[in-house]
Amino acid sequence: MSQAEAIGAVPQAVEEEGAARWGWAAASLVLLLALGGLVRFLEANVPVWLAEVNWIKSVEFPIYAIAVGLVAGAVLGALGLRERLGVAFRTEFLIKTGLVLLGASINLAIIARAAGPAIVQSIILITTVFLVAWWVGGRLGLNPKLRALLAAAVSICGVSAAIAAAGAVSASKEQLAYVASLVIIFALPSIFIVPWLATTLGLDTVVAGAWIGGNIDTTAAVTAAGSIIGDEALQIAAIVKQTQNAMMGVVAVLLTAYFVLRVERVPGASVGLGAIWERFPKFVLGFIAASAIATIYINSAVDPKTAGDIVAVAGNSLRTWFFILAFVCIGLEFRPAALREAGTRPVAVFAVATAVNLVLAFALATLLFSGFELA
Amino acid sequence: MGQSGQPPEAPAAPPEAAGFRINEDWAATAVGLILIGLVLAGVIVKGMIP
Numbered sequence: 001m002s003q004a005e006a007i008g009a010v011p012q013a014v015e016e017e018g019a020a021r022w023g024w025a026a027a028s029l030v031l032l033l034a035l036g037g038l039v040r041f042l043e044a045n046v047p048v049w050l051a052e053v054n055w056i057k058s059v060e061f062p063i064y065a066i067a068v069g070l071v072a073g074a075v076l077g078a079l080g081l082r083e084r085l086g087v088a089f090r091t092e093f094l095i096k097t098g099l100v101l102l103g104a105s106i107n108l109a110i111i112a113r114a115a116g117p118a119i120v121q122s123i124i125l126i127t128t129v130f131l132v133a134w135w136v137g138g139r140l141g142l143n144p145k146l147r148a149l150l151a152a153a154v155s156i157c158g159v160s161a162a163i164a165a166a167g168a169v170s171a172s173k174e175q176l177a178y179v180a181s182l183v184i185i186f187a188l189p190s191i192f193i194v195p196w197l198a199t200t201l202g203l204d205t206v207v208a209g210a211w212i213g214g215n216i217d218t219t220a221a222v223t224a225a226g227s228i229i230g231d232e233a234l235q236i237a238a239i240v241k242q243t244q245n246a247m248m249g250v251v252a253v254l255l256t257a258y259f260v261l262r263v264e265r266v267p268g269a270s271v272g273l274g275a276i277w278e279r280f281p282k283f284v285l286g287f288i289a290a291s292a293i294a295t296i297y298i299n300s301a302v303d304p305k306t307a308g309d310i311v312a313v314a315g316n317s318l319r320t321w322f323f324i325l326a327f328v329c330i331g332l333e334f335r336p337a338a339l340r341e342a343g344t345r346p347v348a349v350f351a352v353a354t355a356v357n358l359v360l361a362f363a364l365a366t367l368l369f370s371g372f373e374l375a
Numbered sequence: 376m377g378q379s380g381q382p383p384e385a386p387a388a389p390p391e392a393a394g395f396r397i398n399e400d401w402a403a404t405a406v407g408l409i410l411i412g413l414v415l416a417g418v419i420v421k422g423m424i425p
Contacts, residue, residue: 040425093399100407286404290411297415309421314414317424 028088035072035328036321039065061320062191062224062327069331076332091329092160095220096283098322099238103290105315106235110374111291114236117210117368118243125214125361126247129155133353140345144263145171148255149179150346154353157245158183158218164248164279168255169263182350184334187221194358195228209233210369213240214361217354224327232374242284249276290315 042064050056076082103111130151137147152165159180166176194216198208209232212225219241226237253275294311301307413419 037425090399093403096400096403097407097410100404101410103407104411282400283403283407286407289404290407293408293411293415310414310417313419313421313424314411317421318410318414318419321424 024084025087028085031072031085032088032325032328035068035332036065036324039068039324039328042068060228061324062227065324065327066188066191066224066331069328070334071331072328073332073334077335082332086332089329089332091220091326091333094322094326094329095223096281096286098223098319098326099219099242100283100286100290101314101319101322102234102238103287103315104294104311105231105319106239106291108288108291108295110235111239111288114239114372115243117372118213118240121210121214121240121361121364121368122244122247124364125357126155126244126251128360129353129357130251132356133349136352137346137349140349142345142349143175144259145169146175146179146346147349148259149175150182150349151353152248152251152255153179153183154186154217154350154357156217156248156251157241158187158221160219160245160281161248161251164252165255167279168252168275169259178346181335182346183217184330186350186354187216187218188330188334190216190354191221191224191228195225195233198229198233204370205230205232206236206372206374207365207369209236210240210365210372211362213237214244214365215358216241219245220326220330223323224330227323235374236369236372238287242281242287245281246284248281249279252276252279 039061043061046059046064047057073082076085133151133154134147137150142150148169149162149165149171153159153162155161162176162179162183165171194212195208198211203211208229209226212229212233213222213236216222216225222237222241223234226234256275294315298304298307298311410419
């Protein structure tokens with residue numbers, strides 16, 4: 001190859017690589033949408049096929065979506081295609097977009113009324129569960145950075161909180177990946193166990209929603225569990241969870257200050273409040289904005305019922321699609337190998353903190369949300 | 376991950392992760408609000424969603 005040909009070949013190779021990447025991204029998106037369509041198909045037809053099985057009618061779309069995702073993930077893993085076809089598997093983006101859309105289905109007045117108890121519940125839960133996880137981690141001799149990641153993840157909102165905490169304490173990639181795996185491993189069964197417990201205990205849907213929002217770590221899992229119980233539980237669970245999410249910035253700043261000033265003792269270091277805004281989950285603003293837009297639209301309409309039906313296209317129909325795709329991604333991204341690689345002590349910290357979270361969130365949800373009216 | 380339960384330390388990656396998270400938050404907000412706008416404007420109607 002001449003020098004001129006070689007120079008010409010480089011951009012061509014880059015172009016081909018770019019085209020291949022776009023091809024995989026498009027294939028990934030098509031696959032995800034097809035799996036979402038399959039979930040819709042199963043949701044509509046399985047109860048018909050198994051009409052004699054009574055409980056099958058109560059199986060909601062999150063269960064089909066996660067099951068479809070788990071099976072598809074196992075197939076892709078076996079074929080060695082999971083990484084290449086994983087571009088569109090964006091659980092966090094899909095769930096956040098779904099939550100913004102969910103905002104349109106909640107009257108702004110409900111968010112305003114629920115904010116008070118949600119903030120009280122979040123402050124007590126985050127503080128207690130964080131300190132329990134931190135203390136147990138210390139007793140078991142864990143590295144302080146790993147303790148910080150575990151405590152933030154289990155007390156606030158799972159992977160997002162672990163990412164924020166990792167930035168605050170300069171944790172390693174491996175520590176972050178490890179805690180993220182633990183979060184997913186604990187979140188997946190809780191999607192099914194907590195709604196089952198809430199139903200078995202005969203909890204009011206609002207209290208059940210507040211329990212789910214306060215107890216389950218990841219926003220996606222909270223949404224899945226809330227959806228299994230129903231729309232009312234989902235709305236309260238989403239408000240409570242997003243209140244916890246919003247406190248992530250404060251915890252990240254406190255962690256930064258603690259590590260800079262106490263653990264690492266950096267001379268002359270200071271911690272700016274700008275970090276609170278930097279780590280604030282901005283989609284919460286989208287959720288509130290969506291609620292405000294929909295509330296104003298319905299309240300100012302000549303025919304509020306028709307306006308409500310129009311808003312429901314975004315707040316229910318589109319939102320359900322984003323949630324289905326997000327829940328399929330939960331299944332697709334699940335890697336059981338991460339559990340095998342895990343040491344036992346961090347798992348013990350996570351398990352103890354999760355148990356404390358479960359009991360305390362139940363008590364707080366019952367205390368703060370009993371008698372709360374959604375209408 | 377060894378038996379000790381202590382993941383090894385390597386150069387941290389969180390700045391990129393945190394930056395991505397923020398972009399993703401704004402992207403989700405923009406996509407969600409645009410979709411709501413399209414629904415309210417009558418561009419997306421119920422019959423279009425399977």
